Amino acid sequence: MTVWDRPEPPHRPVPLDRRRIVAAAVVLADEGGLEAASLRKVAARLNAGPMRLYGYISTKEELFDLMVDEVQGEILPEEPPGDWREALQGLAHRTRRAALRHEWLADLLGGRPALGPNGLAVAESTLAAFDGLADVDTAMHAVETVSAYSTGAIRREIANLRAERATGLSQRDWQRASGPHMTRMLATGRFPAVAKFVYDGTHTDAETSFATGLTWVLDAVAIKLAPPSSA
Structure with missing residues (x-):
């Protein structure tokens, strides 16, 4: 029985429900990562004893499932997508923005399918965009391919x-600090391909890089979804 199937216990002197528990856990995780969202710390945030929470949530994994489903509500599109490409592109960008708001989400992406109501609603919206376009297996491969790219x-x-927070160095600062070492290594002539990329490559910001890679993946998926040529 999943956490969504199990009924909640009746209210006691300190009113609790899963929604309040999950909301507190999300705030704690936003502040300090998943390790900050232990059942003990969530209980303390809610001024309740830790054992009270076990009536609502049995394990840490269940709590994480509920937290992911909560954020899936932010990822759900406001309107049904117009086609498969809009569905996958929108899903990827909304997931990225959600992960930037809730960094802990990145640690939970790519696992088992989300079975909560919001997660299933996201899946329904995405898969419905393939209706009549491709067989089930092809549609799933398309979704999984784009998901693998966006998750990575x-x-x-x-x-x-x-890393920037841990070191106190921005990406540009880190590159400057590493510059002398890279210059010495590239001057040896042992890494000509790396040197070409370092000196000639265009360094883009994270959002542009994400969007570019996503476009390439979607273009490749479009080829697989195209109907066979009659020639």
């Missing part, structure tokens, strides 16, 4: 943001 790109961006 989002995790890399969040990792860079965390």
Whole structure:
């Protein structure tokens, strides 16, 4: 039985429900990461004993499932997408923006499918855009391919943001600090391909890089979804 199927216990002197518990956990995780959203710390935020929470949530994993579903509500599109490309592109960008608001989300992306009401609503909106366009297996491969790209790109961006906070160096500051070492290494002539990318490549911001890579992936998916040529 999932956490969504299990009924909540009746209210006691300190009123609790899963919505309040999840809201407190999201705030704590936003402030200090997933480790800050332990059941003990959530209970303390709600001025309740930790054992009270176990009537509503049995495990840390259940709490994380509920937190992800809460954020899935932010990812759900306001209007049904016009086609499959709009559905996948919008989903990827909304997921990225949600992860920038809730960095802990990046640690939970890419796991088992979300089974909460918001997660299922996101899946329904996305998969419905393929109705009549492709068979089920092709549609799933398309969704999984774009999801794999966006999950990897989002995790890399969040990792860079965390590194900036940990070191106190922005990406540009880190590049300047690493510059002398890279110059010495590239001067050896052992890394000509790396040197070409370092000296000739255009360095874009994270949002532009994400959008560009997403476009390339969607273009590749479009080829697979195109009807076979009659020639």
